[in-house]
Amino acid sequence: MSYANDMPPSTDTALAASLRVAVARLARRLRRERTDVDLSVSQLSALGTLDRHGPLTPGELAAHEKVQPPSMTRTVGQLEARGLVARTPHPTDRRQALVAITSAGAGLLREDRRRREEWLARRLRELPEDELAVLRAAAVVLDKLGRA
Amino acid sequence: MSYANDMPPSTDTALAASLRVAVARLARRLRRERTDVDLSVSQLSALGTLDRHGPLTPGELAAHEKVQPPSMTRTVGQLEARGLVARTPHPTDRRQALVAITSAGAGLLREDRRRREEWLARRLRELPEDELAVLRAAAVVLDKLGRA
DNA sequence: TATTGTTATACTCTATAACTATA
């Protein structure tokens, strides 16, 4: 069975099938362009969460990442050892700590995004204008679907 | 910095940025709809490869999945124990074996795809016709990008 | 006494090295 896709799909079910495959494949292709930085998936994900949400306690970060606190102890320790995050004392509760991304950590994420977007931008420059117009309109709809 | 996205992007770089985020988010959302079947990522991936490519030797399968042969020995053993794949003797070389997906394994994958496509089809039914038209056209272009 | 975070320990997944069977 092949998912090749040369004609626009005609029904909602067919559209769902072809869209699912196309989105999954492009997402996989984009991941391949990741900076080959020596960080595990968990480390990269935790770093991204700190970048988006700002400083969090280890417990909050563990909840966000859906891992148990001891796992996050380890992950934060590794990121801290590489200077990508820093701990500061919690202002009111001395049991807790606040973990924040450092400028080195933020720079690493920025570079990683830049690389993948650069790859995609190069591919876009190879497309005819009518296909770009389709993608410009689709970006808005796909974004809405992803938030559903 | 926010990636919210209410207006169509105007430049190629901006389109690359918003498209990357939208595609990654929708792919993540679709993964959440996976059947909660008790298979590891490696097991599911190997099963999918056998489904797409037909019977393979353990060595070929390991190469496809970019893991070392001993890891695939383990993965195939687990899938075999659950009746999702079966080994048959290689027709000409008694050192090798051929691993094939069983009907139970193929059914499991079919059900998993069905669930995710059903979720997406439901979301599509909530969209106005002009947005569906955009997605129908976009599915073709996204598919092409993913193959780049 | 309850909560936050860490340390101790076990399990899963993957890897490299050593081994067995067949070519």
Added chain:
DNA sequence: TATAGTTATAGAGTATAACAATA
């Protein structure tokens, strides 16, 4: 002698249980 696959063993990553510090 070379190749396909497995078994033995070790290194990450995550989990649960037990512990220390603070509220």
